[in-house]
Amino acid sequence: MGTAERRGAPRVDGAQLTGHRDPGATDRDIPEGVAEPSGQTEVQAHEVDRGARAQRYYRPLWVEEPARRRRMPDPVRTAAVRAVLLIAVTLIQAMVAFLCTMAGSWLAFPMVISSVVSTIAATWGALDVWVTRQVWNQRHGVVSVPSSTARALRRERRRTRRQERAAERAQERIRRRGGAGQLSHS
Template sequence: METARRELWVEEPVGRRRMPDPVRTAAVRAVLVTALTLGLATVAFFCSVTGSWLAFPMVLGSIAGTIVATWAVLDVWVTRQVWNQRHGVVSAPSSTARALRRERRARQGQYAEARDADRIRGSRGSGHGRLSRA
């Protein structure tokens, strides 16, 4: 009887690439701040219902937390935009950046071929490019 051995870890292709580290850090920060704010809002609600003296400070904390959470979410958006701007655009089939890169690569290839041809032609000629005249 033959038993198939199952692997402990199986790699599966992911539909999307991983977020860049600064964007992921900002996203984690935003999630934590938002969770804390929701917790504060819940405590503020229950303190208000019970008539506790903590209701007012908790409501103020919830308002401040909402402002900070909004700032954190905007930070994720800005960090993502800055990352995309510094590290290249996301190329779509209709992107002009892709065509420009393709043209630049073609020109660089032509320049390199011309440079190599000049070196080859120059080394057979009158001794230009040699270290000694021996």
């Protein structure tokens, strides 16, 4: 069904079509059940239709979703970026060494040696990420692990601070009284 037919244009045989949408129409931009307002120009009808659709079918461009995982701590992220770069360089060197070997180039031997050294460096980089992550978790605690060492250390520090404050308050009370209430003065 074309635009002229939907707008109520007369047919060749003299019959006039209504402005209602044909349920079998394939136009995807006009929702089913939307009638065209009669007596308006095509531009006005389009603007009215677009405004009505915007109100009914408004959808934001994107929806903010909470992150599934927390962001990595800065030292761990730095180590991970370093490791990815080392691994990428190692893979490139290994590919160049292989191609040089296949071509019979004099550069094959130096590239193989540098690939071995890069493999050791890339392994160190991957281990560095793991060690940095473990150290950070040990120092700052892990939210989801109930037996976190850092959490126990914080709990212990809080307990000692409370005891120290209670002892200071008791000493302050004794000083304010001027020693009154003590059994012996020594």
